Each structure stands twice: as C-alpha cells, then as structure tokens.
Amino acid sequence: MTIRSIPAAKAAVAAGTFLLASVLLTGCGGEKHTFSGVEVSQLDKSIESLDSAWAQHRANGIAATVVDDSRCFVQKGAEGVLGDTALCGPVHYLGQDQTTWDAVKLSGSPEGADKIILGSGTSFGTGQPGANTSLYRADGKKASDKTDLPEPDTKAATAEQAIWDSSSTSGSGSGTQVVTPDGAIKVSSVKISDRTGGASDRLKAGDGNRFGKATVDFTSIKASTGTTFYGNSEPAQPKTTLAFTSGGKNYPIGVLRSGTVTMAVPGDGKDLALAITYEGLTQTVSLADGNLTTTATAYYDGVTGTAKGAKPADLEIGDHTKDGVYTQFSSDALTATRTPYDEKNGWAAEGKAWLVVSGTARAGSTKFLGKSVNFPSENSRANSYYDTALNVNAASVSNVSGEKFTVEAKSMDNDKILSSNGRATFNLVFEVPAAATDFTVDYKVHSAGTLQRNMDKGAPATTSLDYPITAIQLTFAKK
Numbered sequence: 001m002t003i004r005s006i007p008a009a010k011a012a013v014a015a016g017t018f019l020l021a022s023v024l025l026t027g028c029g030g031e032k033h034t035f036s037g038v039e040v041s042q043l044d045k046s047i048e049s050l051d052s053a054w055a056q057h058r059a060n061g062i063a064a065t066v067v068d069d070s071r072c073f074v075q076k077g078a079e080g081v082l083g084d085t086a087l088c089g090p091v092h093y094l095g096q097d098q099t100t101w102d103a104v105k106l107s108g109s110p111e112g113a114d115k116i117i118l119g120s121g122t123s124f125g126t127g128q129p130g131a132n133t134s135l136y137r138a139d140g141k142k143a144s145d146k147t148d149l150p151e152p153d154t155k156a157a158t159a160e161q162a163i164w165d166s167s168s169t170s171g172s173g174s175g176t177q178v179v180t181p182d183g184a185i186k187v188s189s190v191k192i193s194d195r196t197g198g199a200s201d202r203l204k205a206g207d208g209n210r211f212g213k214a215t216v217d218f219t220s221i222k223a224s225t226g227t228t229f230y231g232n233s234e235p236a237q238p239k240t241t242l243a244f245t246s247g248g249k250n251y252p253i254g255v256l257r258s259g260t261v262t263m264a265v266p267g268d269g270k271d272l273a274l275a276i277t278y279e280g281l282t283q284t285v286s287l288a289d290g291n292l293t294t295t296a297t298a299y300y301d302g303v304t305g306t307a308k309g310a311k312p313a314d315l316e317i318g319d320h321t322k323d324g325v326y327t328q329f330s331s332d333a334l335t336a337t338r339t340p341y342d343e344k345n346g347w348a349a350e351g352k353a354w355l356v357v358s359g360t361a362r363a364g365s366t367k368f369l370g371k372s373v374n375f376p377s378e379n380s381r382a383n384s385y386y387d388t389a390l391n392v393n394a395a396s397v398s399n400v401s402g403e404k405f406t407v408e409a410k411s412m413d414n415d416k417i418l419s420s421n422g423r424a425t426f427n428l429v430f431e432v433p434a435a436a437t438d439f440t441v442d443y444k445v446h447s448a449g450t451l452q453r454n455m456d457k458g459a460p461a462t463t464s465l466d467y468p469i470t471a472i473q474l475t476f477a478k479k
Helices: 043-059 221-225
Strands: 003-006 038-040 064-067 071-076 085-093 100-105 107-111 115-119 125-127 134-136 163-165 176-180 183-193 209-220 241-246 249-255 259-266 273-278 281-286 306-308 315-317 324-331 335-339 352-363 366-371 381-399 406-408 411-417 423-433 438-451 462-475
Touching (some): 043 071, 043 100, 176 273, 176 281, 183 281, 209 241, 209 273, 241 259, 249 259, 306 462, 324 438, 352 381, 352 438, 352 462, 381 411, 381 462, 406 423, 423 438
Parallel strands (some): 038 115, 381 423
Antiparallel strands (some): 003 064, 071 085, 071 134, 085 100, 107 115, 176 183, 209 259, 241 249, 241 273, 306 335, 324 366, 352 423, 381 438, 411 423, 438 462
8 A cells, every 4th residue: 555645734724624515425226324214325425525525624734644545434333324423544643643533423414205315514523433333435445454654754853852841731630749858749641752742843753762751740848838848948949850861871851840841862762761859869750651769768658747746744953942053944845757858967878767856945044052152151042043055965766666776866956045044946867767657765955054144153153954855755657
C-alpha cells in the first residue's frame, strides 16, 4: 500500500468542523440493510458520498497520513442492521499520538412508504469500530489492516532545552507526591514519547532523542498555611531544582515551578525520570510508571510529622526561709518534629531521620540568703539576687519500642535571655533510626547566675544550678 501525507490547508478551517450536507443515499438490490428498523436503499451511493465528504474534510483541516485503502464504512451488525455512526480511516493527524478513525453520525429520511435514505448533518469527530459490528462497504472493499500509520513530519525540537507550559497543571487529579523542605510537589501526566505538542506547535524529538514530559504542581506550605513546614522555615524562593535524568546523566530544567515541562533528551528514554533536588539530596519520579525513588523516607511513611510530650515537673531548689541559694524551675510541655531534613544539620543519613525537640524552661527569682557583710551585726541576714541565663547543656533520647538505642543530641540550640527570671527556648536535634516513632527524652537545663549590682558582698558572685528532666515520652502516631 502507498502511504501518503495530506498537507494542512488554511488554519481558518478547523479540523472536524465540516458539516456533511444531507445526502440522498439511494440503494441498489442485493443484501438487505436496515437503519432504525427501516430498509435502506442504494447503500453504495451513500458510502461514495461519505468518501467525498471525508476527502473534503481532510483537505480543509490538519495535515494527515492515510493509505490507499483508507475510506469510509458503515458499521454492520447482525442481520444487516446498520449502526448510527459511519467510520472513515484509518488516519493519523498531525498532533495526535495514535492512528484513529473519523466518525460521523448518520440519520434517516423517508423514501416512499417503506424505505429511507441516509444523511448526516453533524461534523466529523473521532471514534473506533464498535463491538459486534463489521466495517462494510457495498462495493466489497475491505478496511485497511494498517493500525499504526506514521504521523506527518514536523520540525525537531532543540535537544536538552526545557519547554514550559505554565498554564498546564494537573489540578486535583492523581499523581506522585514528592516532598522537599520547600513544600509539596505533585508530579503527574508523566510521559516518554517521540512527539509533543498539538497540531499548531507539534515537535519531534529528533534522531537519537526522546521526549520526557511531566506536569508539576508546587504547593508552598508556608504560603498556603502561614506556618513552617515540618518545623523548618521556608525560604522566600524555592531552593528545589528540577532536571530530567537518563543514562546516568542530568539535563537541568531549572528552579522548581508549576507547569508542564517537556525536553528532548538523548537516548532511548527507557530510564527517563524527573529529578527533584534540594541541597544535595535528589528524589526521582520515573516517567515510565510514576514511581518515586527517595531516601527521605520520613516524609512518606504514613507517620505524623509532629508530637507533643507531657509538661515536665517543676523543681524547687533550696528553702527560701533558710540560708543558701534558692530558686524554682519550670518548663512548658515539649513539642517535637520528625523529619529527614533540618536546616542546621542538613539531610539525615540514609535510614535515619531528625528528631527535633523544642521547649521553653524558666527559672524564678534566684537568690542567696546569708549573713550580711554590708550590715555586720550578729543576727543580720541579707537576700541577694542574681541575673540568670538558662541553657540546655546535655540531652539524650532512647526508643520505647523496637531495637534499643540511645543517642546524644547532635545539636542544642538555645535562645538564652539573661534576666532576673531566666528563660531558655531550645531546639534539641537527634539523629534517630527512620523507623523509630516513639521515644523518651532526657535533658538537663543549666542555670548560671550573676550577682546583681549593689547586692550584699557576702553573697557568692555566681551561682550554678541544674534542672534535670527525665523520661519525657514522645509518640508519633500513624496518620
């Protein structure tokens, strides 16, 4: 068979808009055919008229490839019953990924008392042969067995150059969820192909290349909720970058943004993937099946990202009526996040996660009661007061269930306030097994006191006190 490509005519005439005029279709003798229960006459003339209409439709529309035996057929069921849709093809239009058939609805008009003629007043669309029917022509010509016609030729894309369509996003549909400290990313409509674009902007990948394509929807957690993401402050602009990867090589796309991105990439495309990178850690989504490959497992294990512990017990040191140092310690309930990424420590090692424990500790007025030097009499006593600075100087965490472990804090960040009522706000960061979800935390709050001005000279110049807190349980529940 000879394959021929039909060039597009003027763009003002859109594909599929040609209206079939009502065609008087008169039949000849032979096998009886019925439409809507009424006999049809001269079906051969009917189909010839459809052939002419279809040829005009293609000439006025988009470039298409057909073969010599591409033509129009009615769909015939049992006992010569004709379906209400005629099919013309096969045909492969520029801008479509597959060979298809054009379809047009049929209608019947009375001819005499007991027969009808067929006509149509609708435009051509696309369709496929129906079940339990055969493609039929009165002249006996058969449908082509070609099911994969080549698409008309078009220009090649520039290799390794990202093509963005920012207006195209996936909305609320399905996709692969990817998380970075910048926010949540949905990757959908992944595809590996030889062509991209519609009829008006169609491109081919070119020799030795294939197209990678993905739709990216980025949700900035901070922008949408006004909160931080997994306890980490979000940057003003995303740090996450995108690239296509194939054959062990990366083909950069640029900074994370929403839209549909396409690129012609060297190679056969079998391992094409979208690479999503944040500060050295890359997560990939396969363009073949949408599967995610990542070591940041704490984002995806179905465990909540936050937990809350009990309020630690208050502690009183000394007796405010007796000689010596006296103070009272208290603490707010602890909060914790479990995440693969921490701003100060970066990404946790593979198989690990960061446990970030946050809290606030306070010291009441710290004083020293003792014999006065400033007013030396036999029974004189003086209360001398201190400015105090609190900080956590030791911390460890152990697991409650699973294989036993105890680890020391990787970092202890303290926001210290020096005042007569000391306070410390702290973040304790532990690197723990990623599978662990319940913990006990031990830590020590240290208070360093400095004697205030104009206090009794008999008081010590400094104080050093500890507030030990033990066995505070933190449990991260399943979502």
